[in-house]
Amino acid sequence: AKYVYRFSEGDMGQKDLLGGKGANLAEMARIGLPVPPGFTITTEACRAFMRDGQVPPELRVEVTMALREIEDTLGRRLGDFHDPLLVSVRSGAKFSMPGMMETVLNVGLNDASVKGLAEFSGDERFAWDSYRRLIQMFGKTVLDIDGELFAGALEARKRAVGATSDVDLTADDLREVVTAFKQIVLEASGREFPQHPREQLEMAIAAVFGSWDTERARLYRRRERISNDLGTAVNVMTMVFGNLGETSGTGVAFTRDPSTGHAGIYGDYLANAQGEDVVAGIRNTLPLAQLETIDPTSYAALLQAMRRLETHYRDLCDIEFTIERGTLWMLQTRVGKRTAAAAFRVATQLVDENLITMDEAISRTTGAQLSQLLFPQFDADAPKELVTTGLAASPGAAVGEIVLDNAEALERTRAGADVVLVRRETNPDDLQGMIVATGVLTARGGKTSHAAVVARGMGTTAVVGAEALDVDLDAREVRVDGRVLRPGDVIALDGSTGEVFLGDVPVIDSPVMRYVSDGLEAGLAACGDEAMVELLRSVDRVMTHADATRRMGVRANADTAEDARRARARGAEGIGLCRTEHQFLGERRECIERVVLAEGEAERGAAIEALLPLQRDDFVELLDAMDGLPTTIRLLDPPLHEFLPDLTELAVSVALADADGGADLRDVALLAAVRRMHEQNPMLGLRGVRLGLKIPGLFALQIRAVAEATVELRRAGRDPRPEIMVPLVGSVRELQLVRDEAEAILAEVGAAAGLELALPIGCMIELPRAALTARRIAEAADFFSFGTNDLTQTTWGFSRDDVEGAFFADYLENGVLTISPFETLDADGVGALVATAVSGGRATKPGLHMGVCGEHGGDPESIHFFHDAGLDYVSCSPFRVPIARLEAGRAAA
Ligand code: ADP
Ligand code: MG
Ligand code: MG
Numbered sequence: 001a002k003y004v005y006r007f008s009e010g011d012m013g014q015k016d017l018l019g020g021k022g023a024n025l026a027e028m029a030r031i032g033l034p035v036p037p038g039f040t041i042t043t044e045a046c047r048a049f050m051r052d053g054q055v056p057p058e059l060r061v062e063v064t065m066a067l068r069e070i071e072d073t074l075g076r077r078l079g080d081f082h083d084p085l086l087v088s089v090r091s092g093a094k095f096s097m098p099g100m101m102e103t104v105l106n107v108g109l110n111d112a113s114v115k116g117l118a119e120f121s122g123d124e125r126f127a128w129d130s131y132r133r134l135i136q137m138f139g140k141t142v143l144d145i146d147g148e149l150f151a152g153a154l155e156a157r158k159r160a161v162g163a164t165s166d167v168d169l170t171a172d173d174l175r176e177v178v179t180a181f182k183q184i185v186l187e188a189s190g191r192e193f194p195q196h197p198r199e200q201l202e203m204a205i206a207a208v209f210g211s212w213d214t215e216r217a218r219l220y221r222r223r224e225r226i227s228n229d230l231g232t233a234v235n236v237m238t239m240v241f242g243n244l245g246e247t248s249g250t251g252v253a254f255t256r257d258p259s260t261g262h263a264g265i266y267g268d269y270l271a272n273a274q275g276e277d278v279v280a281g282i283r284n285t286l287p288l289a290q291l292e293t294i295d296p297t298s299y300a301a302l303l304q305a306m307r308r309l310e311t312h313y314r315d316l317c318d319i320e321f322t323i324e325r326g327t328l329w330m331l332q333t334r335v336g337k338r339t340a341a342a343a344f345r346v347a348t349q350l351v352d353e354n355l356i357t358m359d360e361a362i363s364r365t366t367g368a369q370l371s372q373l374l375f376p377q378f379d380a381d382a383p384k385e386l387v388t389t390g391l392a393a394s395p396g397a398a399v400g401e402i403v404l405d406n407a408e409a410l411e412r413t414r415a416g417a418d419v420v421l422v423r424r425e426t427n428p429d430d431l432q433g434m435i436v437a438t439g440v441l442t443a444r445g446g447k448t449s450h451a452a453v454v455a456r457g458m459g460t461t462a463v464v465g466a467e468a469l470d471v472d473l474d475a476r477e478v479r480v481d482g483r484v485l486r487p488g489d490v491i492a493l494d495g496s497t498g499e500v501f502l503g504d505v506p507v508i509d510s511p512v513m514r515y516v517s518d519g520l521e522a523g524l525a526a527c528g529d530e531a532m533v534e535l536l537r538s539v540d541r542v543m544t545h546a547d548a549t550r551r552m553g554v555r556a557n558a559d560t561a562e563d564a565r566r567a568r569a570r571g572a573e574g575i576g577l578c579r580t581e582h583q584f585l586g587e588r589r590e591c592i593e594r595v596v597l598a599e600g601e602a603e604r605g606a607a608i609e610a611l612l613p614l615q616r617d618d619f620v621e622l623l624d625a626m627d628g629l630p631t632t633i634r635l636l637d638p639p640l641h642e643f644l645p646d647l648t649e650l651a652v653s654v655a656l657a658d659a660d661g662g663a664d665l666r667d668v669a670l671l672a673a674v675r676r677m678h679e680q681n682p683m684l685g686l687r688g689v690r691l692g693l694k695i696p697g698l699f700a701l702q703i704r705a706v707a708e709a710t711v712e713l714r715r716a717g718r719d720p721r722p723e724i725m726v727p728l729v730g731s732v733r734e735l736q737l738v739r740d741e742a743e744a745i746l747a748e749v750g751a752a753a754g755l756e757l758a759l760p761i762g763c764m765i766e767l768p769r770a771a772l773t774a775r776r777i778a779e780a781a782d783f784f785s786f787g788t789n790d791l792t793q794t795t796w797g798f799s800r801d802d803v804e805g806a807f808f809a810d811y812l813e814n815g816v817l818t819i820s821p822f823e824t825l826d827a828d829g830v831g832a833l834v835a836t837a838v839s840g841g842r843a844t845k846p847g848l849h850m851g852v853c854g855e856h857g858g859d860p861e862s863i864h865f866f867h868d869a870g871l872d873y874v875s876c877s878p879f880r881v882p883i884a885r886l887e888a889g890r891a892a893a
Contacts, residue, residue: 003045004062006069007038007237012313017042019233021092024333031312033305033330037073038087038237039066041205043094046231049209055202063201063236070238079108079197083120086113086130086239089204091211093232096334099220100232101141101211104204105274106134106239108197114178121244128174129166130241135181135193138200142207145188153180201236208234223446225818240329242322243274247295250275250322253288253302255310258318258338260531261345261538265289265306267319275320275331301328309333314355315364316346340369341535348538358545359893365542366890367860367883371395372496373512373539374882378505380528385502387491388480390441390466392498393452397507398439398461399492402485404473409433420491422478424471426451428805434460439493441500443469450809453820461495512539516570516882543882546889547571552866553873554884555630557853559583561621564631567878571885574630575622576785576875577725577853580702581638583618592636592643595698597673608701615702619709623720627713630721632785632853632875633706634764635692635699635738637727639682644674683790683799688728688764693737699726703742707749707757714755723760725785730769732776739780764853766790771833774840778848784841786834786871788854788862792821795830822855825862831869838869851875860887867891 010018010026018026022040029035041059048056071077076085086108091100109117109131118127132154139145154166157177163169169177185193194200211217212232221228242250253267267288270278278285292299302321305328309317318336322329338346347361356364375396378384400418403409406429412419413436421437423430425444434440434454440462442451447464455462470479478485485491485502492505511532515523520540527533555576556567560583564575584592591611598604623631654671657663679685692699706722713720724742729735739761750757763780765771766787774784793800800822811817825831834852841848851873856862858876863884866874868891876884 001042001044001056001058002062003042003056003059004066005040005042006066007035007040010040015094016230017044017233019043019092019094019235020096020334021090021332022233022235025235025237027312028309028330028333031308033308034301034328036238036240036329036331037070038235039063039070040092041234041236043231043233046209046212046233047229049206050213050231055206055209060202063205067201067236074238078201079110079113081112081116084108084113084116084197086117087201088235088237088239089201089208090235090237091208091232092235093212094230095224095226097217097220097224097226097232099214099216101208104134104137104141104207105276106130107138107200107204108239109134110195110197110200112195113197121241123244125169125171125174126241126243128171128178129169129243132174132177132181134200135178135185138193138204139181139185139188141211142203143185143189145185149184149188150181153177153184156180205234205236208232222813222815237331240322240324240327240331241274242270242324243272243277244325246271247325248272248323249291249294250278250320251285251288251291252278253306253319253321254316254336255306255319256316256342256346256349258316258336258342261338261342261349261535262531263349265303269294275322295323295326298323298326298328305330311355314350314360316342340372341531343369344373344538344542345535348541351541358541359549362542362546362549362886362889362893365886367863367887370512370539370886371880371883373535374510374516374879375496376507376509376513377496378492378494378501379508382506384492384505387483387485387500387502388466388468389500390443390463390469390498391447391452392494392496393447393449393464394440394455394460394462395495396439396459396461397492397494397496397505398437399490399504399507400438402478402487402489402491403433403437404471404476404478404487406430406433408487409436413437420493422469422471422485422491423451424469425449426454427809431805434458439463439495441466441469441491441493443467443471450805453808453812454805456823461493463493463495463498463500466498466500511536515539516543517566518569543571543886546886546893548889549892550885550888551892552863552871552888553851554881554888555632555851555853555873555875556878556881557857557875558622558878560618561625563878564622564625567881568626568629570878570881572629572878572881574632574721574873574875575626576632576851576857576873578622578631578633579637580615580618580634581636581642583615584638584643588614589643592638593645595695596643596677597670599673604695605697608697612701612705615705616708616712619706619722620712623709623713623722624718626721628719628721630723632723632725632762632783633702634725634727635689635702637688638691639685639687642682644677645670647674647678650674681799683793689726689734689738690728692726693734699738700741700745703745704749706759707746710757710759711749711753711755715753723762723783725783726761726763727787728766728790729763729777730767730773732773732780735763735777735780760849762849764790765834765837766854767794768833771837771840774837775844778841778844781841781845781848783849783851784837785850785875786837786852786854788825788830788834788852788856789822791833791854792826792830795833796821796826824859825856825865827865831865834866834869838871842870858884863887864891 007026007029012023012027015023018040078085088105090103114131118124136150140147182193242248249271251269257266268285269291270285316336320332343365347364350356351361400420403419418438420439421433422441440455442464445464452464492501511526514526523536553573555574556572557577558564594607654663710720726738746757760782762783764787853875857874858880
């Protein structure tokens with residue numbers, strides 16, 4: 001294998017082999033930008049290193065050849081005592097990865113070449129400072145020596161000479177520091193600091209490879225779902241110096257503002273400094289624009305390079321550059337990270353600049369970014385006092401009183417307060433508090449910690465891993481950077497940025513939300529400034545194009561006319577799931593209770609009869625709201641426990657009443673009935689089609705109500721389009737029985753009204769058996785709708801309500817799961833059943849219409865899966881309709 005690629009040999013398509021940094025350096029060199037000469041050692045060499053415990057022997061030869069070429073071109077030798085060539089050794093994996101060894105600068109300096117550097121630069125202080133930096137970086141990252149030892153020695157020197165900052169140290173001081181550092185290396189590692197430049201280089205390369213496999217790096221990869229097998233590349237690059245006086249400097253730049261997307265040049269510049277100084281924030285940087293006055297020639301060269309990069313990458317880029325005595329060098333570039341708002345604005349700007357197409361523009365934005373823009377936000381203009389920052393784990397803006405445990409959370413919410421639950425970390429015992437809280441804040445844990453997973457599942461705003469927090473339950477206080485917060489103090493969490501503020505920060509609705517709910521004009525009217533207006537216009541263009549591009553329809557899950565109208569305003573093209581049992585929650589619950597508990601035909605008949613007008617009115621309203629659009633009405637699917645009184649509570653109250661001299665006879669009868677119907681595992685019990693077949697007349701009533709509502713609306717000149725959906729079917733026979741009954745009713749109601757009522761009748765596919773026998777089931781179905789929530793529960797054997805809080809966090813930590821299968825469809829398992837059902841169903845009926853109505857219908861990654869699986873539509877909560885529209889468009893683009 002070839003292990004070494006000169007920058008002039010690679011290109012940006014080779015990120016697997018050369019890592020992100022190396023591939024982009026090669027690309028810059030290829031298009032003629034000034035990159036200091038260098039080469040990249042491939043990830044393959046790293047994999048060989050991991051396998052064999054040493055670098056491949058051929059690598060030495062290849063490195064020698066590549067190095068020799070650089071030396072010959074520049075007329076300098078690595079570590080020469082006269083005008084030495086120095087190099088940086090930089091790690092660079094395919095995905096950027098904190099947790100790995102980063103960079104060693106100034107490799108090649110030793111006791112002799114430090115003099116050569118002084119001579120070449122005419123600056124002895126600079127040379128000794130570079131040398132001490134090398135020993136420090138090399139000692140820490142390559143030799144694994146505690147960095148405090150070096151920092152301590154440097155401080156000691158400063159104290160000894162009365163210097164307040166590093167720059168006050170003279171060349172002689174730094175020479176002393178170098179002596180001290182070398183002593184530290186000898187004592188801590190048992191060996192001399194390597195003087196031989198080539199040995200330094202080889203040790204640094206091996207250290208980069210070795211850092212791929214450290215505990216920290218592996219932990220990071222597990223969290224970010226990056227494979228352990230990739231390995232990292234190593235970039236060896238000629239050193240250029242930004243710290244050679246006022247005509248030198250270094251900076252970072254963005255080709256557009258990555259936070260707002262505003263077109264223009266953004267960045268920071270620091271004269272007479274090296275790259276690490278900019279990041280370390282030791283000195284205050286200047287806005288990049290000021291470089292124009294400091295060094296107009298370099299500034300012009302930089303602008304030209306940035307334009308070249310943008311037209312070449314056709315995207316926003318970020319850049320590291322250095323100016324050495326008036327010469328510009330490009331040290332790094334990549335397609336830049338950006339905020340959600342910037343993503344939309346930049347995408348349409350690039351379209352207007354003829355750099356990308358609208359298809360590409362929608363690929364450059366995501367449903368997740370759109371959803372961030374939909375959440376209420378803190379008023380940008382309001383004064384805010386930042387307390388600390390953690391990881392943005394679950395978006396939203398939450399304001400509330402601090403509470404430290406469940407009891408406090410419940411007590412304060414009962415008293416009408418909004419609360420933020422603050423914990424060191426959360427575990428399943430904290431669930432109650434999390435449910436009532438408007439926000440959750442933890443000191444520990446990453447984006448897959450218990451707090452993060454559960455909060456996202458509940459849609460609660462969360463900031464996790466705010467390490468500066470010290471949550472002291474004994475003292476009932478939270479200390480953070482010298483501040484003490486107590487229960488009752490109000491804080492505000494920004495779940496999209498991870499920021500934590502003190503006090504009651506005003507929250508404003510997002511104009512993007514206004515736009516998706518009420519249209520462009522309303523959205524524009526809600527915009528505070530020009531940037532917002534531009535953002536909204538970008539979002540509108542992207543959405544319009546996504547709608548025109550997507551193949552799949554987008555429907556909403558809605559149970560009431562009000563939800564239906566809301567969904568329709570957001571672009572829903574129908575209802576994919578109306579859960580009729582939801583129409584019986586609350587006050588009407590007793591109606592169902594009576595049907596279920598009725599003894600004898602007569603009693604049951606009467607109970608069912610009473611439901612008819614209620615249901616018919618519900619359907620009239622719903623179908624009217626969705627006039628002209630398909631509306632899938634699912635027949636009753638109540639897990640019984642949701643409709644019956646709680647067995648334990650009822651038993652206790654009857655027993656107490658008995659002790660008091662006699663319980664109500666009705667209660668006693670109810671208790672007996674509830675006992676009779678009690679199920680150990682109601683989610684797998686008498687529900688869905690099973691209940692419909694068990695209780696004659698129940699489904700018939702619902703079907704009749706649908707039929708009569710349809711007749712009523714048609715007579716009024718409307719265009720109702722109901723579809724009847726049977727839940728929890730596992731066998732074609734179940735569906736056939738309901739279908740026969742339904743057809744008879746439809747015929748009867750139709751005949752009486754003098755109308756033809758040929759409503760589609762289909763079923764949910766939410767049991768593995770249904771998916772596996774879809775070929776048969778399709779004989780009796782006009783459509784399928786995948787109920788992926790139940791299908792996930794039944795495929796994994798997970799009871800969602802029981803397992804999520806109990807052990808999902810562990811499963812995410814130990815890698816059994818990479819994401820909750822209730823959030824993103826498990827493509828390998830559940831997805832295989834979906835694919836089986838699609839092909840089975842269409843084998844029987846080629847045009848069989850199919851959609852999905854589980855929560856996955858609103859999840860971006862799952863939507864792409866459904867597109868590929870050939871579904872006709874997704875159905876999701878009204879809130880997620882715009883997100884689904886965008887993702888369905890992206891899937892088709
Ligand atoms: P990171 O990924 O942490 O930015 P880099 O490898 O980019 O690590 O390097 C750290 C700093 O050193 C950056 O500011 C970079 O610009 C600078 N640097 C790296 N190589 C060189 C070099 N050959 N000459 C001058 N500065 C360099
Ligand atoms: Mg960098
Ligand atoms: Mg279901």
